[in-house]
Amino acid sequence: MRALPVVVEPFAGETVRSLYRRLAERNAVPTGELWTVIRHARPRLPLRTTPELVPRLVEQLAGLPPGYFDGRSQDRLFVRCAHAKWRHTNCQTCAPLPAPVTMCRRCARGQTVETRTRSGAVCTRHRRWHHAGADDDLTGETEHLHAERCLTGTLWQRGVALGTGELELATELLILRHADEPREPDSGNRDERLRELYPKAVQLTALLTEPWAERFLANTRVGRMPVAALVEAAVTAVDTRSRHDLAAIRESFRSRDREALITLNRSVRLRHGRSPGLGELGARILGIAPRVSATFLRHADARRPPGQREHAPRSRAS
Known part of the structure; x- marks a missing residue:
């Protein structure tokens, strides 16, 4: 397709949807009408305006080199x-x-x-x-x-990035610690809570994605209770800004096979299923322990190259 008469200068990393909208506005063309023109060239496209489906055509309309949106x-x-x-x-x-x-x-x-x-x-x-x-x-x-x-x-x-899930969960855990405290009427707004807790959420995410925490959370043989104990201690230390507790946590949680060793405040050896003596926050975290582990371990997942994924054997239907 030919470039539109008036082009816009893209910002670094700008999305297809964003540039498409600005391009249409600059040329005084409704986004829906421009999409109709694109659908004449690609009849199988949906009726709904979804320029992200055709990045190469948007590159042509904007006069950009092929592959710009990669x-x-x-x-x-x-x-x-x-x-x-x-x-x-x-x-x-x-x-x-x-x-x-x-x-x-x-x-x-x-x-x-x-x-x-x-x-x-x-x-x-x-x-x-x-x-x-x-x-x-x-x-x-x-x-x-x-x-x-x-x-x-x-x-x-x-x-780990803003949209990968860890920061959202970290914010939720910090809110969970104060679930029974009075709030302002609008304090439940997710965006406002993220702004308020952003420094603590980032710190908590950084702590629980360190290599030692990754090893502890990855050991599924110790059960949910040690995971809840670790996360409870981490949330409390970050929320109270206790540098001493943060340093102690890094040295206090170890696991091997089906046994977890917790030396925070007191030395406790836990076999699978035994309780470390959770507090109120820990009891709440216990109910979502699998999601907590999965989310804070997401960054450790390995990726296979696209070619290997295409040729991976399909599982048989049971």
């Missing part, structure tokens, strides 16, 4: 794959791009732009909270800036 390697999430001998890398073949996020409005020159880049919910350049289209000033809130750098640095290299 993304830059530096923006890809790190994964474990055979190409790097199962170490975490941003492999061009196996590593996915992160979920779309709204760009800082100041970086986007006042426009609404959606990108898939190595970023989280905070613009460290302009000190703005830009998650879900917000534009809140973070001047003086250094903890949010430190958390953003941790997310796009340490956590990114572990395969």
Whole structure:
């Protein structure tokens, strides 16, 4: 297809949907009408406007080189794959791009732009909270800036991003600790709670994805109770900002075969099914322990190259 008369300059990592919308607006064409034109070239496309299904056609309309929307390697999430001998890398073949996020409005020159880049919910350049289209000033809130750098640095290299699930669960666990405390009427809003708890959620995620925690959570033979004990201790230490407890936790949880050794406050050896003496928070976590383990271990999943996936044997129907 020919490029539209007026093209727009794409932002780094901008999504197909975002550029398509801006391109239509710049050319004064309704997005639905432009989609109708595209459907004339591709009749099998759905009626609903879904430009992400035809990135190559959008590249042509925008006058961009083929493959522009494939993304830059530096923006890809790190994964474990055979190409790097199962170490975490941003492999061009196996590593996915992160979920779309709204760009800082100041970086986007006042426009609404959606990108898939190595970023989280905070613009460290302009000190703005830009998650879900917000534009809140973070001047003086250094903890949010430190958390953003941790997310796009340490956590990114572990395969953790804003939309991979770990931060959402960490926020839920922090809220769970104060479930019985009075709140303001609007404090249950998910986006507002994430903004409030962002530094702690990032810290908790970083703690529970460290190698020692990964080994502990991966040992399914010890059962759910030691997992609940670990997460309860981690949430409490992060929420109370206790550096002493954080340091102690790293040395206090070990597991081997069906036995867990917990030396936090007191030394306890637990065989499968035995209770470590959970508190109220731990009892709540116990009910979601499998989801907690699965979510905080997601970054450790290995990826097979696409060619191997295509030729993988299919399981037989029972």
